[in-house]
Amino acid sequence: MGIQISPSILSADFADLRTAAESVASADWLHVDVMDNHFVPNLTIGVPVVESLAKVASQPLDCHLMIEDPDRWAPAYVEAGAGSVTFHVEACRAPVRLARELRAQQARAGMALKPATAIEPYGDLLAELDMVLIMTVEPGFAGQRFLEFCLSKIARTRRLLDKTGADIWLQLDGGISADTIERCAEAGADVFVAGSAVFGADNPDAVVTHLRSLAEKAQPTSR
Ligand code: DX5
Ligand code: ZN
Numbered sequence: 001m002g003i004q005i006s007p008s009i010l011s012a013d014f015a016d017l018r019t020a021a022e023s024v025a026s027a028d029w030l031h032v033d034v035m036d037n038h039f040v041p042n043l044t045i046g047v048p049v050v051e052s053l054a055k056v057a058s059q060p061l062d063c064h065l066m067i068e069d070p071d072r073w074a075p076a077y078v079e080a081g082a083g084s085v086t087f088h089v090e091a092c093r094a095p096v097r098l099a100r101e102l103r104a105q106q107a108r109a110g111m112a113l114k115p116a117t118a119i120e121p122y123g124d125l126l127a128e129l130d131m132v133l134i135m136t137v138e139p140g141f142a143g144q145r146f147l148e149f150c151l152s153k154i155a156r157t158r159r160l161l162d163k164t165g166a167d168i169w170l171q172l173d174g175g176i177s178a179d180t181i182e183r184c185a186e187a188g189a190d191v192f193v194a195g196s197a198v199f200g201a202d203n204p205d206a207v208v209t210h211l212r213s214l215a216e217k218a219q220p221t222s223r
Pocket of ligand 2: 008031032064099173193
């Protein structure tokens with residue numbers, strides 16, 4: 001898979017998500033930030049909104065669950081129409097069991113790590129996943145500044161993913177923009193979430209196209 005862009009609707013108009021989806025027609029996914037006010041200090045979208053959005057969006061939904069007890073709740077997001085569901089490993093009791101359950105439902109299974117969480121303890125279970133999400137800000141809010149110290153974890157994660165021999169995507173979320181995406185692609189990431197950079201622009205779809213082309217040019221040729 002090449003470079004993919006997943007605009008985060010957290011920075012869109014929640015009163016008009018259909019228009020938000022249409023405004024990023026060339027996006028590969030729509031990133032949906034689910035927050036429960038426990039795992040993160042913010043409250044956003046739940047299952048009913050995902051269900052409605054799935055019916056009107058042409059892009060598949062990439063649900064990022066920033067919630068406690070994803071073991072209990074994640075499968076409901078697949079039932080609501082998500083194509084990919086990402087749970088936080090810090091909140092998950094049984095990541096292998098949950099990933100298998102999501103895949104059995106025919107969805108892609110993603111596992112997310114906060115900035116301070118190391119990838120190394122999870123090296124052996126990576127083949128159970130379709131995607132690893134490395135947070136490049138503390139989860140909870142759009143518009144934060146990219147944390148540069150995450151770059152070495154991105155490179156280390158890419159090496160571990162390559163070792164599996166499987167096509168496991170490496171997604172980044174937080175502070176991704178035209179200023180940061182190139183060094184992230186160079187380090188081995190291939191799926192980029194962008195909220196404020198896309199929906200804060202006059203022409204969101206032009207930003208999607210621009211970000212993708214910057215990342216494609218920066219991506220190591222060996223991949
Ligand atoms: C933050 C969310 C992100 C957020 C990114 O916790 O997970 O998806 O929308 O927003 P930007 O791109 O503005 O950092
Ligand atoms: Zn997110």
